[in-house]
Amino acid sequence: MTDSAQAPASRPPFRGRIAQTLTELGIAEALSDLVLPAAQALPVAPATDRVVWDGVDAVTRTALLDAATADLGAPWPTPLARDAARYHRDGNREEYEHAVFRRQERVSRAVVAAALTGSDAWLDEAADGLWLLCEQSTWCWPAHDDTRARHGAVLATVTDPFLDLGAGELVAQLAWADHVLGDALDERYPGLRARIRHEAQVRVFDPFLQRQDWHWIGLDRPPHNWNPWIHGNVLVAALRLLDDSAVRARVIELVVDGLDRYVTALPEDGAIDEGYAYWWNGALRALEALDVLEHATGGRAALPARIGALRETVAFPHRCHLGGEWYLNLADGQARPALDQPWHALHRAARTVGDRDAEAHAAAHRDPSAPAATEISGLGRLLRGITDPLWRVARSDGSPLPRDVFWPSTEVLLTRGVAGFAAGLTLAVKGGNNDENHNHDDIGEIIVACDGVPVLIDAGRPTYTAVTFSPQRYTLWPMQSGWHSVPVIDGHEQDHGPSFAAAAVAARIADDDSGMSLEIAGAYPAGTVSSWVRSAGLDRSSGTVSIVDRWTPGVTAVQHLLVAGTVRPAPGGVLITPIEGTAEVRVQWDGPAARLTVRTLDDPLLREVWGESVTRIEIPAGGGGESRITVELVRAEAEEVR
Template sequence: MLWNTEGFAGPLAAVCGDVPARLRPPADALPVPDADHWARLVPSSAARPLVDRARADLDAPWPQPRASAAARVHRDGDRDGYEQQVFTRQRRLSRAVVAALSDPDPRYLDEVADGVWLLCEQSTWCWPAHDDTFSRHGSVLATVTDPFLDLGAGEVVGQLAWIDHVLGRRLDERYPGLRQRIRHEARTRVIEPFLSRRDWHWLGLDGHVHNWNPWIHGNVLVAGLVLCEEGDERDQLVALVAQGLDRYVAALPADGAIDEGYAYWWNGACRALEALDLLAYATDGAWNPVPEVEALRETVAFPHRSHLGGPWYVNLADGPARPPADQPWHALHRAARAVGDDEARRHAAAHRADDAPATEDAGLGRLLRALSDDAWRAETPGPSPLPSDVWLPSTQVWLARGRAGSAARLTVVLKGGHNDENHNHNDVGSIIVASDGVPVIVDAGRPTYTAQTFGPGRYDIWTMQSDWHSVPRISGSAQPHGAAFAASDPVIVRTDEMEALDLEIGGAYPAGSVRSWRRRAALHRSGHVTIDDRWEAAGPDTEVRLLLAGSVTTGDGWARVTPLDGATPVRITWPTGAPHTLVVRELDDPMLTDVWGDRLSRLAISAGGRTELRVTVEQERNEDERP
């Protein structure tokens, strides 16, 4: 089979060589039982909540994405209204598929056919914010003769391929001709563009590889395995997918860290692991590189290494600190089993819901795999592992907590890195401190995506600016955007009394702002956290800033924060006499209010006339807990 069509071979090819030309036939290419075997292999109890929701859908009109909503991204920047209509339509279809597999009522198969037909009639599968039709054709609506292959198109073609796999025979009986329509639309909108147009930015041919790569390649793989006939074209498509995934894995650091953070792991590294699992199945295990590639083994640990406690995670870049709890935990569980990572398996198991192994929100393929995974359905939830310390050198992210396996007391995170990461925020030197696993010194995350989010005005958005992260403002300057603005010289410090990360962050500021700025965050065995800043030649307009969540009161040299979720209050102290200000930022965007409530507060401590400043964070203790 042709592998090196674009002059590239990475760690996957090094371990496994070419993808074998012998692939499972289309009817048996995916590791999920079809309708003829579903009821025997998947207990009805696992699907009951989905069937109940599908039953409620039957008499309701289907969502209708509109031209006026699609065009808004070019007019006022709104992309969310259109996308939510598309997502709602696809989730309804996924529920209907599970219902049709689980219940003989023919109305569910009719519902599936309606949803499939609507997708085939939908003018574009691409999300308008991604389409290049305006730059190529001057159109604010999709050009149907020149489809753009993006995340949205990948999700639809993947959904249709999974439907064809599990319900194909029954659709042939009740709706003859519908499967041919699926194949026509898949070929026109995805398969031919993928094979013929090799300038897609997400391929990473310019060296910039991000989460679009495995997300789209994984869906194209499903489409190719199921919807293409056996032969050279199918073999070539699978080889191109394997090579594309190889580019992504080649860019994945040895420690498995994701610079976009935990929330994007699920649609980046996790997508790669899922696609490679499908390739292993489609080749009868002959092409199975995951256990052999260090970066893939390590990235399986990234979710639990990012866990603060409960629903809270270390959030970097555009990720939220409290992401949706409904993630495809079964995919992490499966990957953990594949590489033998028991801590990752236990972290996934901790999120196994008793009433349903998965929901439709993550897509049909993920839903079907969860429902049909015997080991996942049988898993018993337990506690998350919560490692005592984490150091990820590729992203310069460090975490320390008081005791492994417990979110109690304080956890501290310090981030170095640079200001041109994927989904970048200008945040070199940013601090997070959690009380009982709940962030108190925080990273805000990001508001709802608009056209501005990934346009030239990105850093006009306040959440992207260093002024609204827990980093210094030096000599009146914030951190600029760019890879050159970076941390350096990270040093891990361990003693009997404490563990710390010390790094240089002066390089993240404009030239001339400061000669050197060393930041050290330390977790002391006694339970408190210190943030030590030491600098040379900074101007008078210099402040150490902390972004706080919860209810905040301040006085000379102190602040008291009552955190969210009933966590133990903390007291933040600094040298008395150092002036401070507290600015309250009212929140109204649901991406922020759903995490933080109606406000965040920025504490700014003046560093004028000093060359060092220590901030101490301690949990308040009851009198009977005091030494």
Template sequence: MSFPTAPFSGPLAAHLGGIAVRSRDDALPVAPASDRSVWDRRSGTADRVGIEAIIARAEAERPTPWPHPRASDAARVHRDGDRTAWEDAAFERQRRLSRATIAAAATLDDAWIDEVVDGVVLLCEQSSWCWPAHDDTLRAHGAVLATVTDPYVDLGAGEAVAQLAWIDHLLGAQLDARAPGVRARIRHEARVRVFEPFQRRRDWHWIGLDGDVHNWNPWIHGNVIVAALGLLDAADETVERDRVIALAIEGLDRYVAVLPADGAIDEGYAYWWNGAARALEVLDVLAHATDGAADATAVTSLRETVAFPHRSHLGGDWFVNHADGQAKPPVDQPWHALHRAARRHRDVAAEAFAASHRRPGAPAATEREGLGRLLRALTDPAWVAASPALPPLPRDVWLASTEVFLARGSAGSSDGLTLVAKGGHNGEHHNHNDVGSFLVAVDGVPVIVDAGRPTYTAATFGPDRYDIWTMQSAWHNVPVVRGRTQPAGRDAAARGATAEIGDDASTFTADLAAAYPDAGLDHWRRRARLDRVAGRVEIDDAWRFADDAPTGDDTLLHLLVAGEVRLETGGARVIPEGGARPVRLRWPEDVAATAEVRHLDDPMLTEVWGGRLTRLALPLASRTQLQVTVELDTPIEDSP
């Protein structure tokens, strides 16, 4: 069978149109459990360390009740904004099902097959696969609970249908033998909840028909493609299978069409894994399903985005965080997916970066990232056998599409100071009002920081988003001008952002005036410079008001600092988190800075920064320029 070229003609159309697809039995790139050369618990080629770790967790939880996402918790999204109570239970239910699936594949034990059947039926009986925070049922039906006759296809629905497709592919023969009819139930639910609404409705915001395409697009389309390859298998479904895949590729093409040539993600590193990485993963699945004929490695933006993770790396577990990302995201990312994409695109540095996270004798992956990713990792011999490598840590990075700049002392080392600065605009995906903000890390650990974001609630993506303090420019490393902070919106943007890369120094410059549209600025020029010779970061601000009025008391510069802060005349001494060396911040002695401690209690913030962050306020009255410098407190040559 084959699928036609979709009506939207983007970068993928020339590579994926009119190509024959394998039959359902071998369309997905994982061996079924009946292939004991792969899945046998004691002698198979699948990662035995990972399998044993998963079975141990599965055995420990088997006597306990299955997690149950409750209707009252789903309704809380519309009552008090809490979305985690329902999501935590739903996510853990699916992780338990993934663990049981691996145990069943590795042992073929009837008891584990029964556990899988129980989990599959629970998932099929769940009123909705859509996460309540995403459902449009309140708008469309006035309901706070899912309307089962009008299912909404979102990230949760995509994850659920793909998980069932992987289970059906892996354990189909065992399910037929142990629980005849359960595979038909899977197909019914997939059709009613995903395939039919996906084809019927074309107003899904994540398709990107309005040109605003974000990480939902490849995440959902990728899962729909997996489900179509694995579940639309009857003779009378051939045309539908082709149609669903074609629609999904058309949607995916819209994402690739707006992915910039430098591969940068405006949502930042944390969202790369569930955006660009999802696109790379499903393209790899399609390459398998078409015997290599579907090959999009020539697409520049896809090739470049493979490098985005290591271009965002500060050192150790720390990363450049803009938008809603964490500076220290979870360590257990699907590194195998990056490793596989790097091999496919022949990016040696990206492959080394992925391999730098491979620990000999440790599991190849965990179930946290979903069953499909887990199966790919456990059965990828190159990843299972990968040897640890050193992270690339490029000396300089300039991503012109998002106007993000990074400079460190030397390539391959996080020692010393690293400077990050950004221009951009305040209409980015998962936006924070942070035009012109900068970060400084010492020995790879952020010291002048972006807080990131707290736990998601209903307010996070609603009209009250910018009431959340972490989203406001007043809590980023930018000025408050005549009492005004930056507004949201694309028009609040940097102007003339440029990067000058040199051996002795690398410099970012931009005019921030347009990010303060009501402040009466003629210009606010910011220069952020890493002087490698002096071992110093320099932040130079120079400004003028259009009316030539002097700077008043209502103009100041904020610096958000992590670690132990001691104010001094003309500066501050900071001992960063994580054992990095102390630094000194310096500014003119007549600037009477103040410090405000922000105590943290949200786990999304405390697990990164501990219990506090400190905001320094530098008053700028009567000034037209200011320089702030950052230097190591102990010279490199004198440090132990």
């Protein structure tokens, strides 16, 4: 233990849902005494357990070995100083992070190849990668490092490492690799594991113990997704790499305290204000960390099934599902996120809490002709996915697609025509406030999907740069309310901050009609309008969505609808051909024709989801104080009759 770790900073203990549940279980004071020795503490079999590793399915085995073989002979990806400094010069963070991610993915492939085969050649490849990670100047991603503020540097200060998502991911990767290959590494590369422990101590454990001002802990504001992501990785590393029992116990104590802050802040309905895309690296990270803790305590610290918010958040992904590859996206989330998610982790969490719908949703993504997991989400998730026997055989008829979902905590409603079917229109309405995690100015936003494909959309986020999380964030068009389906009132767009919020939110759910109404005047600068009540609903008998706005007469407005697909004028409105082969959608209103503004998408993330462009429909709403917009399907047979 280093001198700096001998006198760690302290913080008052937190007594939230986890602490209360541990007390109910009678193990709150004895938790560190229950933790298994390092060799048994992680829930994956080491490579010496040939029953497990020879049991990895052939498709997964072949895919991983083929990918690892393709790496051989190629230069290892190398993070460069010039790329690290770019974040401070031109805001680009992609070049540096790309090299880091590709290096770590190659290490993961090599570690698994060594475990699958027991080959010295693969062990050499894995050792090369692990050594390179130890030699890497920093484990922190430059976009997160506070070295410039603290030291005036554009490159990491190695004597003052910053503990961020990148450092957490890397130290956990080393811990999982040490766990799986430990015996073989000792035999062929004696000293490497000692080096791993030294770097983990200096770069992660010492900073974790020394500093208690990490923004991601959640001491001075509600915690966000960094909290469980980092704490979970530090837990894995502490369980495996810390040999000093007192330090190990202290780190675990602080991890559990930190996770408690996140879990206690999680709303009872399990919603994530950052939306579906961030659930995977937020709430799911908490579930995974607690799963590791349960294993490490011999099953004694069984928490998720006992905490209502955790049970509910397991349902969040399938409740956000629009259909096919599409999900309700809010904030910086993508409406069509990468399919390569750790579905096995959702499946495992659903089994833990007994949520059969969530289990079915996850199992619907288990393709026997594809690998059970990939290295994209990190070595720990890869190892757990390919060695989970229940995930290996998981099968499902499809996603449950609930008919109505309302999350009171985020004031979001999602409703469709019939449960279990994406056909027809699906409506989502958002309240909340304009200071949410990864916030967009979007109070009163309307999203409509046609046969599961978004038509009235939230664009989501562009590629992250230095501007994204800076004071200039709202200079980016996707974050502005003017590029969401909300009105521009008296020339004003919405403002951002916690006080700019919805009020009087009322959801209605019934067999014939579901919808939501809310007062959105408070989302706009003071004095813009005294009242603006937006109501949106789905009529199940006609399959029509209605958007009705009533506001203080005399205040003029323009209604904005952001659309993905081809838009063309039609009598009384427009016709939209969605970006996938679904039915056409007709949008109608009373009053003047709309202006169509086409925005070409030059950002690769946005193009990946929406194609070459999106269109903003700008409907003059006048100053009469009322506006009505309808959205309906136009099926092919109906078009023929017309």
